[in-house]
Amino acid sequence: MFSKKWNPDGKHVYITGGSTGLGLSLAQLLTKKGAHVSIVARNQDKLDKALASLEELRVNPSQILKAYSHSLDTASASTEALEAACHPFEGQAPDAVVTCAGGAAPGFFVELEEKDLFNGMQNNYWVQAWTAWAAAKKMAQQKKKGSKIVLVSSTLGLMSMLGWASYAPAKHALRGLADTLHSEMMLYGVSVSIFFPPTMSTPGLDQENKTKPAIVWKIEEGDGVLLTADQAAVSLWKGIEKGDAHITADFSTSLFRASGRGAMPRNNWILDGLYDFVAYIAVPFWRAGVDNQVRGHIQEHEEYLGKKGFYA
Numbered sequence: 001m002f003s004k005k006w007n008p009d010g011k012h013v014y015i016t017g018g019s020t021g022l023g024l025s026l027a028q029l030l031t032k033k034g035a036h037v038s039i040v041a042r043n044q045d046k047l048d049k050a051l052a053s054l055e056e057l058r059v060n061p062s063q064i065l066k067a068y069s070h071s072l073d074t075a076s077a078s079t080e081a082l083e084a085a086c087h088p089f090e091g092q093a094p095d096a097v098v099t100c101a102g103g104a105a106p107g108f109f110v111e112l113e114e115k116d117l118f119n120g121m122q123n124n125y126w127v128q129a130w131t132a133w134a135a136a137k138k139m140a141q142q143k144k145k146g147s148k149i150v151l152v153s154s155t156l157g158l159m160s161m162l163g164w165a166s167y168a169p170a171k172h173a174l175r176g177l178a179d180t181l182h183s184e185m186m187l188y189g190v191s192v193s194i195f196f197p198p199t200m201s202t203p204g205l206d207q208e209n210k211t212k213p214a215i216v217w218k219i220e221e222g223d224g225v226l227l228t229a230d231q232a233a234v235s236l237w238k239g240i241e242k243g244d245a246h247i248t249a250d251f252s253t254s255l256f257r258a259s260g261r262g263a264m265p266r267n268n269w270i271l272d273g274l275y276d277f278v279a280y281i282a283v284p285f286w287r288a289g290v291d292n293q294v295r296g297h298i299q300e301h302e303e304y305l306g307k308k309g310f311y312a
C-alpha cells in the first residue's frame, strides 16, 4: 500500500495501439519521462507520424523509440510483434506492456450480423489478450520481477446499456482476465492492472460515432464527460505509477469501479468507500432516467426498423 512509485526512466514500455488516441498520448507522456518506447499498430503512415512526434519529445539521445506495424489479431502475430520490439533489448521482455489497441462498432443487437459480434470480441478482447499472454509468458520465463501488464477496458467494462452488444462483453471479459492475472502473475512478481476510460475524443471515437445510434450517443453524451486522450493518459499513468489494480479517470466510472470492485483491492480506503456509497444512491436514479429514455424511444425505433425492412 505504501510502496514506491514506479519510475519509467530508462525502462522499456511496449504500447499496442500506440499510433493514435490514448496509446499515442501515453507513448508521448512516457517518452517525456525518459522511457524507451515501442509502439505497435497496423497502419504504417500513422505509425510514422506517431514516431516522429515521439522523436521530438525525447529527453536523452540513448532513448530507444521504435514503431512496429503488426496486426495483433492472433497469438502468433502478437508474439512476433513483441519479439521484434524486444530485439533492440537483447531479447529482454519489456518492463511494462500496455494494451491500448481496440475499436468499437456500436449498433442494435437485432441488426448486428454474426461477423459484427465476432469482430467485436476479436478487436476488443483477443487483440489485447494475445499480447497479455505473449508478454506474461516472456516475463515469467525471464523472471522479470517488477514488470507490469496493463489492459485497457472502458466504462463499458463495468456497466453497460443499449447499443454496445458487440463491445461491452469484450471489455467485461478483459476485466475478468485482468482480475485473474492480478492474482496469478504474483507467482512471477509481475503486476497486472486494467484501465476503464470514459468517452475520449480520439480518432477512434470519430470513427465509431459515424455508425452509433443517436440514442446511444445521447445517453453517452448525457454523462457530460469527454476527456482528451492526453487527459486520460495522465490518469492512466498515475494509476500505473501507484500500482492500482483498477484505474479510472473520471467520477462516474469511479462510482462503477468502487461499487463493482468484486474481490479487487481498493485504490483508497476512504475515497472508494465514499464512491461506493454515492453509487448506491445515485446510480439507480441515473439508471431510471436511462430506462425512461429507452422506453420513450420504442415507437421511433419501431419506425426506424420498419424503414430498414426489418419486419418484412
Ligand SMILES: NC(=O)C1=CN([C@@H]2O[C@H](COP(=O)(O)OP(=O)(O)OC[C@H]3O[C@@H](n4cnc5c(N)ncnc54)[C@H](OP(=O)(O)O)[C@@H]3O)[C@@H](O)[C@H]2O)C=CC1
Residues within 6 Å of the ligand: 016, 017, 018, 019, 020, 021, 022, 023, 040, 041, 042, 043, 044, 046, 070, 071, 072, 073, 099, 100, 101, 102, 103, 104, 123, 124, 127, 152, 153, 154, 155, 196, 197, 198, 199, 200, 201, 202, 203, 204, 205, 229
Ligand atoms: N475513445 C473512447 O471513447 C474510448 C476508448 N476506449 C478504449 O481505449 C482504447 C484506445 O481507444 P482510442 O484511443 O479511442 O482508439 P483509436 O482508434 O484512436 O486508436 C486505436 C489504436 O489501436 C490500433 N489498433 C486497432 N486495432 C488493431 C489491431 N487489430 N492490431 C494492431 N493495432 C490495432 C490503431 O491503429 P491501426 O488502426 O493502424 O491498427 C490505433 O493505434 C481502445 O481499447 C478503446 O476501446 C475505452 C473507452 C472510451
Ligand SMILES: CCCCCCCCCCCCCCCC(=O)[C@@H](N)CO
Residues within 6 Å of the ligand: 103, 104, 154, 155, 156, 197, 198, 199, 200, 204, 205, 208, 219, 220, 223, 252, 255, 282, 283, 286
Ligand atoms: C450517477 C451515475 C452517473 C453514471 C453516468 C454514467 C454514464 C455512462 C455512459 C456510458 C459511457 C460510455 C463510455 C465509454 C465509451 C467507449 O468505450 C467507446 N467510446 C469506445 O470507444
